[in-house]
Amino acid sequence: MDKNITIIQIAKESGVSIATVSRVLNGTVPVSPKTKERVQNVINKYHYTPNPLAQGLILKQTKTLGVIVPDITNPYFSTLFSEIEWSAHQSGYSVILCNTAFSAVSYASGEREKEETYFQMILDKKVDGVIIAGGQIDLCEISDSYIEALKRLASTVPAVVIGRKLPDIPCTFVNKENDNGIIMAIRYLASLGHKRIGFVGGERGVYITESRLSAYHRTLLELGLEDEPEFVATSDYYMADGYNAALHILDCGAPVTALLAMNDNVSLGALRAISDRQLSVPGDIALISCDRFYDGDYLTPRLTSLDRHNDMLGRYVIKLLLDEIQGLPAQDAIDFLPELVIRESSGPARV
Amino acid sequence: MDKNITIIQIAKESGVSIATVSRVLNGTVPVSPKTKERVQNVINKYHYTPNPLAQGLILKQTKTLGVIVPDITNPYFSTLFSEIEWSAHQSGYSVILCNTAFSAVSYASGEREKEETYFQMILDKKVDGVIIAGGQIDLCEISDSYIEALKRLASTVPAVVIGRKLPDIPCTFVNKENDNGIIMAIRYLASLGHKRIGFVGGERGVYITESRLSAYHRTLLELGLEDEPEFVATSDYYMADGYNAALHILDCGAPVTALLAMNDNVSLGALRAISDRQLSVPGDIALISCDRFYDGDYLTPRLTSLDRHNDMLGRYVIKLLLDEIQGLPAQDAIDFLPELVIRESSGPARV
DNA sequence: CTGAAAGCGCTTACAG
DNA sequence: CTGAAAGCGCTTACAG
Numbered sequence: 003m004d005k006n007i008t009i010i011q012i013a014k015e016s017g018v019s020i021a022t023v024s025r026v027l028n029g030t031v032p033v034s035p036k037t038k039e040r041v042q043n044v045i046n047k048y049h050y051t052p053n054p055l056a057q058g059l060i061l062k063q064t065k066t067l068g069v070i071v072p073d074i075t076n077p078y079f080s081t082l083f084s085e086i087e088w089s090a091h092q093s094g095y096s097v098i099l100c101n102t103a104f105s106a107v108s109y110a111s112g113e114r115e116k117e118e119t120y121f122q123m124i125l126d127k128k129v130d131g132v133i134i135a136g137g138q139i140d141l142c143e144i145s146d147s148y149i150e151a152l153k154r155l156a157s158t159v160p161a162v163v164i165g166r167k168l169p170d171i172p173c174t175f176v177n178k179e180n181d182n183g184i185i186m187a188i189r190y191l192a193s194l195g196h197k198r199i200g201f202v203g204g205e206r207g208v209y210i211t212e213s214r215l216s217a218y219h220r221t222l223l224e225l226g227l228e229d230e231p232e233f234v235a236t237s238d239y240y241m242a243d244g245y246n247a248a249l250h251i252l253d254c255g256a257p258v259t260a261l262l263a264m265n266d267n268v269s270l271g272a273l274r275a276i277s278d279r280q281l282s283v284p285g286d287i288a289l290i291s292c293d294r295f296y297d298g299d300y301l302t303p304r305l306t307s308l309d310r311h312n313d314m315l316g317r318y319v320i321k322l323l324l325d326e327i328q329g330l331p332a333q334d335a336i337d338f339l340p341e342l343v344i345r346e347s348s349g350p351a352r353v
Numbered sequence: 354m355d356k357n358i359t360i361i362q363i364a365k366e367s368g369v370s371i372a373t374v375s376r377v378l379n380g381t382v383p384v385s386p387k388t389k390e391r392v393q394n395v396i397n398k399y400h401y402t403p404n405p406l407a408q409g410l411i412l413k414q415t416k417t418l419g420v421i422v423p424d425i426t427n428p429y430f431s432t433l434f435s436e437i438e439w440s441a442h443q444s445g446y447s448v449i450l451c452n453t454a455f456s457a458v459s460y461a462s463g464e465r466e467k468e469e470t471y472f473q474m475i476l477d478k479k480v481d482g483v484i485i486a487g488g489q490i491d492l493c494e495i496s497d498s499y500i501e502a503l504k505r506l507a508s509t510v511p512a513v514v515i516g517r518k519l520p521d522i523p524c525t526f527v528n529k530e531n532d533n534g535i536i537m538a539i540r541y542l543a544s545l546g547h548k549r550i551g552f553v554g555g556e557r558g559v560y561i562t563e564s565r566l567s568a569y570h571r572t573l574l575e576l577g578l579e580d581e582p583e584f585v586a587t588s589d590y591y592m593a594d595g596y597n598a599a600l601h602i603l604d605c606g607a608p609v610t611a612l613l614a615m616n617d618n619v620s621l622g623a624l625r626a627i628s629d630r631q632l633s634v635p636g637d638i639a640l641i642s643c644d645r646f647y648d649g650d651y652l653t654p655r656l657t658s659l660d661r662h663n664d665m666l667g668r669y670v671i672k673l674l675l676d677e678i679q680g681l682p683a684q685d686a687i688d689f690l691p692e693l694v695i696r697e698s699s700g701p702a703r704v
Numbered sequence: 705c706t707g708a709a710a711g712c713g714c715t716t717a718c719a720g
Numbered sequence: 721c722t723g724a725a726a727g728c729g730c731t732t733a734c735a736g
Contacts (some may be wrong), residue, residue, distance in 0.1 A: 006413075008729055019707045024731060031732090034705055049505070051477045055415070056729035060405040061358075066449070066478070075435050080426045087425075087452045096478055098417070099450040101438045126402045127417070127447055154400065241651035253705045274651045300592035300625045350704070359713055370723045375715060382716090385721055407713035410728040 006094060016041040027052060027088055034140050059130065067323065068124035068132040070100045070117065076239070077295035078265070078312060082135055082164075085316020100124060102137055118151035131160040131323045132175075139165035140209050160326040162319050166209055174322050174332060177190035178315070180210060181217040183308040183340035185288045187262055188221040190342060194262040195351035196288060200233040202247035202272050203264030211236060211264070214292065218262065232256040244271025252279045258287065259351045265293035269305055269347075284349030296342070311338040358399050367392040378403060409479065417447050418527050418674065419483040421468065423454045424516040425583065426438075428646035429589065429616070429663060433486055434535045436667020444675055451475060453488055469502035482511040485524075490516035490561050511677040517560055523675050525683060529666075530560060532568040534691035538613055538641045539572040541693060546702035547611040547639060552582040553598035554615030554624050562587060562615070565643065583607040586671035589617060595622025603630045610702045613637040617646035620656055620698075635700030645694070655696035662689040 009027075013020040018037055021207055025031045026041045033041075044050075045341070058064045067090055071079040071334065083099065090097050091309040100120045117137050124132055132155060138148045154171045155161055167175040191199055201218050204211030215234065232254050235247035244263055251258060252275065261276075263269040269291040276287055282311060283289045291298070291307035298305035360378075364371040370386055376382045377392045384392075395401075409415045418441055422430040434450065441448050451471045470562050475483055487497045500519065506512055508523045518526040535653060541610050552569050555562030564586065573580040583605050586598035595614055602609060603626065610625075616621040620642040627638055634640045634654055642649070642658035649656035668690070673684060 005731090010729080019706060021709095022705085025706085028731080037705085049473075051473075052731095053410070053479060053729050054477060055406045055409040055479060056712085057731075058443045059404070059410065059714090059729085060731050062712085064406070074425065074438075075428070075431045077426070082427050083450075084424070084452050087450065089736080091451075092472075094450070096449045096474065099438065099449070100442075100448045101435050119718065122400075122402075123447065126405060128404060128406060212574075227722080241648060244529070245651055271651050274653050274655075277653045296621075297592060300596055300622050302621075302625050302628050304625075347493075357713090361713080371714080372716080372723060372725095373721085376722085379715080383721065388721085403715095404713050407728085410713085413711050413728085531719075641731090 003260055006053070007050055009050075012041065012044050012048070012050055014302075016044045023281060024052075024304065028330065031046035044184075051130075063130050064128050065095050065127045066127065067095050067097045068100065068127065068129040069097050069133045070102060070120055070132065070137065072101070072103045072125065072135075072137045073100045074099065078293065079135060081295075081312055082316045085313055086133060086320050089317045089320035090324075093320070095130070095324075098124065098127060098129065101213050116147075121151045121155045124153055129159065131162070133162050133319055135162070135319075136163040139163055139168070140224060142209055144168070149344050162323045162326070164315070164319060171282050173177055174326060176260065176312065176322065177318060180213045181220075181338045183292060183310060183342070184214050184217040184262070185221050186291040186340065186342045187292065187308060188218065188225070190344070191260045191262075191288060191348065192225050192227060192347065194288065195261075198228050198230075198233065198258045199255075199260045199262065200235070200251050200258035201237060201258060201262045202235050202251065203268030204236045205238050205246050206236050214264075230256065233258055239268060241267045241271040241274075244268030244273075245275045246271070248272035248275035249278070252276070252281070260288035260290070262346070264287060266291050266298070266301075266305065266307065267277055269307075270301070275301075283347050286352070288351070290342075290348050296346050298343065298347075303347045306345045306348035307343055309341045309343050311341070314338055357404070358401055360401075360403065362609050363392065363395050364397070364402055367395045371540050377480060395592075401622065414481050415479050417449060417478065417480045418446055419449050419451065419478065419480040421451045421453060421471055421475065421485045421488065423452070423486075425450065425452045428614060428618070429609045429644065429651045430486060432646075432663055433667045435656050436664055437484060440668045440671035441675075444671070446481070446675075449475065449478060449480065464692050467498075469498055472506045474508055476509055480510065481514070484513050484515070484670055484674060490514055490519070490545060491561055493558050495519070508654055511674060513674045513677070515666070515670060525677060527666075527673065529661065530688045531564045532694070534638050534643060534661060535565050535568040535613070536572050537691065537693045538643065538659060539569065539576070539578075541695070542611045542613075542639060542641065542699065544557050544574050545611075545639065545699065548702065549579050549581075549584065549607075549609045550611045550613065551586070551607060551609035552613045553586050553602065554595050554619030555587045556589050565615075565677075581607065584609055587622045590619060592618045592622040592625075595624075596621030596626045597622070599623035599626035600629070601680040603627070603632070609638065611699070612639070614640060614642050614645035617642045617649070617652075617656065617658065620658070621652070624654075636670040637703070639699040641693075641699050641700070649694065649696050649698075657696045658694055660692045662692070665689055 009023050013023045025033050026038045028113045035253045102120050106208045161173045163173045164176050235250040237243035237247050263272050294307040294309045298307050360371045360374050364374045376384050377389045438448050453471050455469045512524045514524045515527050517528045586601040588594035590600050615630050645658040645660045649658050
């Protein structure tokens with residue numbers, strides 16, 4: 003490993019004081035052109051950059067952000083993260099990514115940790131700001147210890163939470179509206195003649211699931227469509243869950259002709275289940291994904307889905323956070339309208 | 354924001370010197386039980402943790418690692434990363450994730466940056482170690498500026514590179530063997546009676562593609578199977594690429610009865626293309642994925658694939674890096690044997 | 705425009 | 721077992 007070269011060596015070799023080196027580095031105070039050039043040459047020669055630890059100690063900032071997600075393996079979060087990282091990078095920030103719960107390893111072995119532990123860890127790192135996407139914040143019932151930890155975190159460092167608003171916590175909450183997409187999808191299916199529409203995937207007790215389910219029930223009622231308990235099967239957000247949920251609905255004989263799936267992974271699993279029961283999409287059952295992960299044009303059948311424009315969310319959230327860090331006035335939260343992209347998987351109801 | 358509480362306040366409130374507080378914090382030097390308890394109480398009261406910037410300045414370590422990937426949105430990298438992050442976390446390290454090239458935004462707008470920029474940035478952060486997975490290291494021709502930057506990085510901080518070995522660079526290289534899987538897959542297809550086997554996806558000029566292609570050609574030769582130029586169509590690693598590549602092969606009339614696809618995304622795209630030409634898998638064409646991303650059991654058809662055990666790689670790589678950081682002797686690189694998991698998509702050749 | 709000096713929050717010999 | 725002091729690598733008033 004190379005010896006770390008410091009501002010002292012640069013100063014020595016340039017024949018100036020460290021204060022002057024610091025000044026040409028930061029450009030805050032005028033330095034005479036000739037000394038500036040001399041110093042700059044030495045800096046370049048060694049590829050010198052100031053030690054951020056020392057800088058951070060004085061400036062009280064690390065130019066580092068923390069991002070906490072439950073599962074980076076989930077396309078929703080990896081897409082979100084890549085937007086966040088890119089935007090942060092543009093503004094000179096690095097990001098520490100904490101994957102709280104669902105690493106294949108930790109999941110398999112049951113050795114996962116509480117998110118609160120990560121909150122503390124990220125605080126210890128003295129990051130300049132934190133983004134929390136998903137996790138316990140999405141639960142309908144949130145533990146006291148989580149709330150307390152979030153409160154402590156938010157009162158120490160600017161924090162943006164992607165999730166629904168919690169009272170008395172000084173975070174910026176960005177909550178995505180869930181109802182409109184569901185309503186659009188169901189109306190569309192109804193217009194195709196479907197009268198018995200099911201819902202698969204998602205997890206009971208999770209806010210996004212519950213709110214979509216309630217929009218689902220409300221819309222069925224509004225349109226005068228059948229609403230039977232066996233039309234709904236939840237479980238979780240992955241392929242296996244879509245498979246199990248759809249299989250359950252089919253096997254208990256629920257006469258659905260269309261299915262709303264929580265997201266593309268759930269849709270893929272549902273597709274597999276439908277196929278295992280010798281039924282086809284869209285021939286026997288119409289399928290719509292409520293949260294686009296992949297480009298539906300490349301799936302078989304091409305998947306009709308709600309594009310919730312998750313890709314815009316990352317940039318938006320970073321802007322909120324950086325504004326807050328820089329003490330700019332808080333922006334109003336905007337909502338991205340979902341878009342129903344109609345493809346093959348949603349056909350007319352068979353008569 | 355809360356005022357930052359420092360070791361000085363803790364010392365003051367405990368009635369001891371800051372040296373003593375530091376000692377109970379680190380437990381390196383014995384402290385009398387009663388003062389220890391007194392100090393510990395004050396620490397707990399304020400949830401005090403030492404400022405890592407100050408610590409890092411003295412200890413010359415940040416307990417932070419840098420991980421550089423080209424596209425966290427790609428399941429290969431997100432799985433790898435989640436293992437890395439988890440293992441690092443277990444050992445008390447945080448990780449800064451740099452996504453160098455393919456954020457949807459940067460990709461669309463063409464405003465991506467050179468990986469070298471990220472190398473410098475990660476160095477500036479004074480991380481304790483770096484893992485580089487993919488990117489330019491995978492190209493057959495690597496630019497001088499990249500090599501120089503990698504050299505500088507590696508001579509400043511321990512670095513593990515997932516990619517093939519480059520001469521004269523003090524990194525630990527972990528190179529995954531590519532041939533065996535391809536050989537297994539082709540032998541299996543041959544045993545099923547397939548005589549004309551194609552290859553889709555991957556990008557020319559990328560090491561992993563070229564080495565798989567050469568294993569492909571070698572095996573065809575060895576088994577005395579036809580090897581025509583139009584049996585191969587490369588492009589890239591995503592669904593759209595699999596679609597275009599497979600369509601190209603089908604439309605130029607190549608009489609293949611089986612297809613090897615670079616990975617699951619390419620397979621999905623190929624499936625779509627095959628279906629668009631009114632052909633079916635495995636009825637008309639057998640399909641094997643050379644790199645498992647998803648659980649093939651939930652795809653339709655269930656996808657036969659090579660499981661290269663990418664999920665083990667992350668843990669292994671972290672162990673290599675942490676050993677190096679701690680000055681332990683370098684381990685021998687191990688190779689994970691690929692496993693051919695046979696499912697529905699690979700059927701016998703039609704007579 | 706430039707330098708000497710204080711100070712950011714810690715750890716660790718060095719004495720006692 | 722414990723404290724006073726030096727020092728990690730910087731930035732920034734404060735003088736000049």
